[in-house]
Amino acid sequence: MKQHVPRFVLCILIPTFVWFAIFRFGPLLYALFLSLHKWSYWDNVHPFVGFRNYISILHDNLFLHSLLNTFYFAFTVTPLQIFIGLLSALLLDELIGKIRKGFFRSVFFLPVVVSGVGVSLIWRWLYDPTFGYLNEILSFFSLPPQGWLRSYSQAMPSIIIMSAWKNFGFYMVIFLTALQGIPESLYGAAKIDGANRIQLIKYIKLPLLIPAFTVSVVISLIGALQVFAEPYLMTNGGPGYATTVTVLLIQNTAFTEGNMGRASAMSFVLFLIIFIITLIEIKLFRKREVSY
Amino acid sequence: MANKSKTQVALYILLGLMTLITLFPFLYAVLTAFKPLQEMSFIPPRFFPEHFTTYNFKYVWSKIPIPLYLFNSLVIAVAVTSSVIFTSSIVGFVFAKYGFRFKEPLFMLLLSTMMLPIQVIFVPTYLVVSAFHMGNSYWGIILPNAINIFGIFYMREFIIQIPQDLFDAARLDGCSDLKLYFHIVVPNSVPAIVSLSIFQFIWTWNDFLWPLIVAQSNKLFTMPVGISAFAGFYAPKPNNYVMSAAIFEMVPVIIAYFIFQRHIIRGVTLSGMKF
Numbered sequence: 312m313k314q315h316v317p318r319f320v321l322c323i324l325i326p327t328f329v330w331f332a333i334f335r336f337g338p339l340l341y342a343l344f345l346s347l348h349k350w351s352y353w354d355n356v357h358p359f360v361g362f363r364n365y366i367s368i369l370h371d372n373l374f375l376h377s378l379l380n381t382f383y384f385a386f387t388v389t390p391l392q393i394f395i396g397l398l399s400a401l402l403l404d405e406l407i408g409k410i411r412k413g414f415f416r417s418v419f420f421l422p423v424v425v426s427g428v429g430v431s432l433i434w435r436w437l438y439d440p441t442f443g444y445l446n447e448i449l450s451f452f453s454l455p456p457q458g459w460l461r462s463y464s465q466a467m468p469s470i471i472i473m474s475a476w477k478n479f480g481f482y483m484v485i486f487l488t489a490l491q492g493i494p495e496s497l498y499g500a501a502k503i504d505g506a507n508r509i510q511l512i513k514y515i516k517l518p519l520l521i522p523a524f525t526v527s528v529v530i531s532l533i534g535a536l537q538v539f540a541e542p543y544l545m546t547n548g549g550p551g552y553a554t555t556v557t558v559l560l561i562q563n564t565a566f567t568e569g570n571m572g573r574a575s576a577m578s579f580v581l582f583l584i585i586f587i588i589t590l591i592e593i594k595l596f597r598k599r600e601v602s603y
Numbered sequence: 604m605a606n607k608s609k610t611q612v613a614l615y616i617l618l619g620l621m622t623l624i625t626l627f628p629f630l631y632a633v634l635t636a637f638k639p640l641q642e643m644s645f646i647p648p649r650f651f652p653e654h655f656t657t658y659n660f661k662y663v664w665s666k667i668p669i670p671l672y673l674f675n676s677l678v679i680a681v682a683v684t685s686s687v688i689f690t691s692s693i694v695g696f697v698f699a700k701y702g703f704r705f706k707e708p709l710f711m712l713l714l715s716t717m718m719l720p721i722q723v724i725f726v727p728t729y730l731v732v733s734a735f736h737m738g739n740s741y742w743g744i745i746l747p748n749a750i751n752i753f754g755i756f757y758m759r760e761f762i763i764q765i766p767q768d769l770f771d772a773a774r775l776d777g778c779s780d781l782k783l784y785f786h787i788v789v790p791n792s793v794p795a796i797v798s799l800s801i802f803q804f805i806w807t808w809n810d811f812l813w814p815l816i817v818a819q820s821n822k823l824f825t826m827p828v829g830i831s832a833f834a835g836f837y838a839p840k841p842n843n844y845v846m847s848a849a850i851f852e853m854v855p856v857i858i859a860y861f862i863f864q865r866h867i868i869r870g871v872t873l874s875g876m877k878f
Binding site for chain 1: 610611614617618621622624625626628629631632635643644645646647648650690693694697701703704709713716717718719720721722723724725726727728729730731746747749750779780781805808809811812816826827830831834836837842845846848849852853856857859860864867868871
């Protein structure tokens with residue numbers, strides 16, 4: 312171990328940090344700077360306005376509504392997709408035979424790899440209240456047709472259902488890997504003690520899955536708070552503003568209205584929210600991890 | 604034993620149902636793509652096409668420059684992936700095998716950018732890209748994604764496990780640092796490099812918000828951006844065309860998935876990266 316910095320390390324790290332300065336830290340600071348100015352894309356002068364952008368967006372019902380929509384999406388889709396992912400991992404773990412396991416795993420992972428754009432367009436068509444196939448399936452079970460994406464109250468749940476369908480396979484793989492890591496000997500000992508399947512799941516598998524659970528919650532929330540493509544393509548934020556999520560509103564404010572200052576203030580608030588939520592999650596879950 | 608087979612049957616029914624739900628949207632999209640326009644307004648909608656047609660694909664092919672969008676997606680995905688592989692492995696190598704001052708805080712600083720995705724800071728990043736005159740160019744789409752902190756983290760975890768003896772022996776033979784990288788790090792981390800490449804390639808291929816913002820003209824559209832522009836929102840195209848377009852967009856990824864699925868799935872399991 313040398314204490315000074317070797318030249319090779321410098322040659323690698325300097326360009327790396329320059330990149331991070333230009334494309335990550337720089338923009339974050341730049342967002343802060345822009346957010347303190349009245350910065351319209353169409354004007355040449357950008358006067359300093361202090362915290363006026365922040366005060367304005369925090370009094371703007373549409374921005375607050377977009378945050379609520381984003382939270383609604385993130386805090387509903389996260390438990391849903393992690394629960395389905397966990398359930399499918401536990402089911403696959405009960406299966407006998409590698410090939411069968413591999414088959415179901417491949418199928419459930421398929422929606423994860425295809426693009427959000429493709430599946431959003433497919434589901435937009437399935438959800439069509441007049442010509443779509445989902446209402447046809449409902450009518451097969453003698454259920455009344457629904458408005459889905461065209462209904463103010465159902466639009467967000469519809470996007471949530473689609474997202475959970477798209478993403479659960481990702482969490483299934485995280486849980487499956489964790490399950491494979493549990494040593495056989497633990498099961499053996501429990502079986503000798505007369506534990507049944509349910510008890511095995513409850514007392515051995517679930518506690519040992521807590522680290523995988525933590526990772527899943529963190530990844531899912533960070534991702535879900537940035538949701539954009541699905542509402543952009545399926546509802547464009549509507550009906551009304553029922554599915555206007557924050558990234559969609561930022562994109563509109565910046566590139567349709569040209570109001571970069573205001574959009575940057577929104578970005579900065581969103582960044583702070585993601586930052587704080589991540590810190591809380593890591594703190595909360597660290598305590599509950601179990602090792603063996 | 605009877606009880607055991609009963610649970611197995613229940614298991615298969617449940618998994619079968621989930622398989623159906625997972626595959627149904629894809630199946631219906633494919634069937635829709637083969638339906639003629641008149642069948643789009645059937646009430647109730649029918650599952651199978653009444654008159655099977657391949658016209659929709661020809662229509663989409665004639666209306667939007669699919670080869671151009673494919674080419675753009677390919678150029679961007681190849682460039683981003685190569686750059687991410689190189690930077691991730693060499694920076695990962697530095698953090699895995701060298702000791703230097705402020706190593707830990709520097710690494711933590713890099714890791715903190717995991718909370719700083721381009722989706723959140725796209726407004727200032729766009730202005731930075733414009734200031735460098737890279738707006739509406741390949742560079743503008745590629746450069747802000749040229750390094751992936753998840754990739755660095757992933758490669759570092761992998762390179763740490765390469766035995767130190769290999770490096771010490773090569774060092775005694777007078778190998779330079781760059782030679783260590785090319786002759787020891789790269790050959791010994793092929794599995795990680797393969798997983799990361801495929802993962803990064805698909806992630807870049809599917810990326811939407813950033814290319815949507817940077818690509819101002821359809822000359823630069825990637826597949827997802829081009830397809831979404833074609834599908835429209837306020838005046839949407841008929842769904843038989845939209846489904847054909849969506850299939851053009853998804854098929855390359857699905858093919859790649861079937862060839863490389865083991866690597867892709869391992870990519871998830873080893874790191875916890877996100878699409």
